[in-house]
Amino acid sequence: VAWRYMGVHGLLFLVGGTWLAVEAYRRLPFVRAAARSLRPSLREFTRLGLLTVPTGLVLAVLALWGALHVIGG
Structure with a gap:
C-alpha cells in the first residue's frame, strides 16, 4: 500500500x-x-575494537597518503 x-x-x-x-x-x-x-561479551567487544580500530586508522592514513602521492598534491 x-x-x-x-x-x-x-x-x-x-x-x-x-x-x-x-x-x-x-x-x-x-x-x-x-x-x-x-x-558479545565486554571482553570480546574490547578485544575486537582494539584490533580493528587502529588497523582501520592506519589503513585509512596510508590510503590518503598514497592518493596524495598519486595525485601529486
Missing part, C-alpha cells in the same frame, strides 16, 4: 534507498531482539 510510504517530502520509495530504510525501520523490534541474543 503506497500510503504507508508517505513521508514529509512525499513518497519515500521514489528517493533512492529510503524505501529500504522504511522497511528496516519497521522491522527494528525484531532486529533488536535478534541483536540481544548475539551480543
Whole structure:
C-alpha cells in the first residue's frame, strides 16, 4: 500500500534507498531482539575494537597518503 510510504517530502520509495530504510525501520523490534541474543561479551567487544580500530586508522592514513602521492598534491 503506497500510503504507508508517505513521508514529509512525499513518497519515500521514489528517493533512492529510503524505501529500504522504511522497511528496516519497521522491522527494528525484531532486529533488536535478534541483536540481544548475539551480543558479545565486554571482553570480546574490547578485544575486537582494539584490533580493528587502529588497523582501520592506519589503513585509512596510508590510503590518503598514497592518493596524495598519486595525485601529486
